[in-house]
Amino acid sequence: MATPEAEIIVEDPTAPAANSPSVVATRTVDVVTSLLLLALAALLCFDNWRTGIAWETDGPQAGYFPFYLGVILAGASFYGLITSLATRTGAAQIFLTRDQLRRVMQVFMPTLLFCLFTQWLGLYVASFLLIAGFMRVIGRISLWKSLLSAFLFAIIMFITFDVAFDVIMPKGPLEAAFGY
Amino acid sequence: MEAFGLLLHGFAVLLTWKTLAVMMVGLVLGIFVGVLPGLGGPNGVAILLPLTFTMDPTSAIVMLSCIYWGALFGGAITSILFNIPGEAWSVATTFDGYPMAQQGKAPEALTAAFTSSFIGSLAAVLLITFLAPGIAAFALQFGPPEFFAVYLLTFCSFVGLGREDKHKTIISMTLGLLLAGIGMDTVSGTLRMTFGWNELLRGINFLVAVIGLFGISEILLTMEERLALRGHTASISLRVVLRVWKDLPRYWVTLLRSSAIGCWLGITPGGAIAASFMGYNLAKRFSKDKDSFGKGRIEGVFAPETAAHASGTSALLPMLALGIPGSGTAAILLGGLMVWGLNPGPLLFVEHKDFVWGLIASMYLGNVVGLVLVLTTVPVFAAVLRVPFAAIAPMIVVSCAIGAYAIQNAMFDIWLMLGFGVVGYVFKKIGIPLAPFTLALVLGSRAEDAFRLAMIGAGGDLRVFWSNGLVGSITTLALILLFWPLIGPLFERATRLWRPARGSRAA
DSSP states (O other): OOOOEEEEEOOOOOOOOTOEEEEEEHHHHHHHHHHHHHHHHHHHHHHHHHHHHEEETTETTTTHHHHHHHHHHHHHHHHHHHHHHHHHHHOOEEEEHHHHHHHHHHHHHHHHHHHHHHHHHHHHHHHHHHHHHHHIIIIOOOOOHHHHHHHHHHHHHIIIIISSSSSOOOOOHHHHTTTT | HHHHHHHHHHHHHHHHHHHHHHHHHHHHHHHHHHHHHTTTTHHHHHHHHHGTTTSSSHHHHHHHHHHHHHHHHHHHHHHHSSSSSGGGHHHHHHHHHHHHHHHTTTHHHHHHHHHHHHHHHOOOOOOOHHHHHHHHHTTTOHHHHHHHHHHHHHHHHHHHHOOSSSHHHHHHHHHHHHHHHOEEOOOTEEEEOOTTGGGGGGOHHHHHHIHHHHHHHHHHHHSSSSSOOOEOOOOOHHHHHHHHHGGGGHHHHHHHHHHHHHHHHHTTTTTHHHHHHHHHHHHHHHHHOOGGGTSSHHHHHHHHHHHHHHHHHHHHHHHHHHSSSSSSHHHHHHHHHHTTTTTTTTHHHHHOOHHHHHHHHHHHHHHHHEEEHHHHHHHHHHHGSOOOOOHHHHHHHHHHHHHHHHHHHHHHHHHHHHHHHHHHHHHHHHHOSSHHHHHHHHHHHHHHHHHHHHHHHHHGGGGGSSSSSSHHHHHHHHHHHHHHHHHHHHHHHHHHHHHHHHHOOOO
């Protein structure tokens, strides 16, 4: 193969293996989602029924539209539930393998922690912790690179949003110590 | 030519250093967004939207639309050099683009991709320039019943013509409409579906939902896959550009066909993805040498790219003229317009001439500047992919959070974003389409208002939707489209019965 130009190669050592065992089948997720949507539809329908679903002389009451949308949602979810329970072919389809679950959790858990930390420490400190931690622990990037990129990113974001564009982000004790 | 004069006026609005600088920044950010995995046009625009909150509306929309053009350009880079479509609408570009790169013809492929993107956009912008004012002027006669009929048509065509399972499209759409209804009812002032929860009084913000659904969920999906990549670098020399451009006239049929397909699919809710595949397939079907497609034929790059860009750009036509977005990204731009207090729709052409024509002029200028920019800076953007995903992923998460928070200064919105991220992840994996959801969320309250205003005007009489020829035909068309999956086969059977009777059926 003629490749006159240099190539860019990026490796992924922790990639999920292709033969990793299944955690959950697509059909199961289909069924669970349909049930959740049905429950949501029932809840919303009930609330709108309380608001009023009658048709007055000048048109529908506030709850009219959402009530019937809820009914349609329930109908479509019910149909989805029946079809996914009835089909045999989809049963073997994998929704998520164990390796994939591990990788997804590797992003989801830090994101969850980041949201929690934002509440207490402010967004900038939380984002420093998220980026540095993620690069170091999950990306196995050297410590100084992780710390430096996280620090630079947080500072650039702070200057762009809080200083230059007046878009105020949640702040915590650290920013307070600097008088912001 | 009134449009021409107004367009010149638009250029005058645009040609200030500040606007040009904003344009460049938007394009560069857009190309980044297009190149990086786990970010796409819709999310890029949604995340960067808060940056524009303090700008004047014209600069803001110029920046946002340039992010959009940039993302359209950027998707081609990874498709050709790495065989990784940065965007779904670039998948068809990989068929011939990557083989060309493997044969050492990456510069030609890239030049072809960028040039045809430019041509596609140009065709669509011309269409917008000359068609949008007319449609807007026509739509000025619309009252609430007509507007509701048009919204109904949009929703119904999604359900009837979409290729996903019908019940999944309906789930997605009704869910979006329901969430749009949360909070204060604008007509009667009653609270709906808030369950006494103060955070829900504001309603669910469309942009927060979009950032979660597209941004966060995309990160989760990207991590599931193997992230190793191997690709080529390329820099484009002037000689290559001129050589490709000299050959361009030979492919005029392909370019024209793809532009037409793109414009059509962009206006109707079909989208850039369908357009790019259709452009590619038709080019292949009409070609004399079908077998050379997929092996690095330059026409196989021209066709999908032209169609994708024509469609991405023309999606802005219904948004500007009627207030109905033709694509996910157009829906987000529409959300942006509403944040600045501009009400998208026909009145925009009357009340905010500067803004509308500034935007249309920026489409011309943005595409020219974008073309020059990508042709000269490809190596830089290709190198961005060397940055490990472990460094990019948390930065995208932070950007999403900033974007979600900034819209209403609410911590609750960050949690909402995370929730929508999980919902988007699950929905994408089980095949529930997100586009109807986005569209329903942004149009939901407008559609309901239109319906109820029409009802108040008509004293609660549903026949108002058939009260004149215009509204009657739109409503009827909407219902036909909704039941098309049932009507279509009947129609087909009828024609099949008809044909043998005429004896024209060949065996």
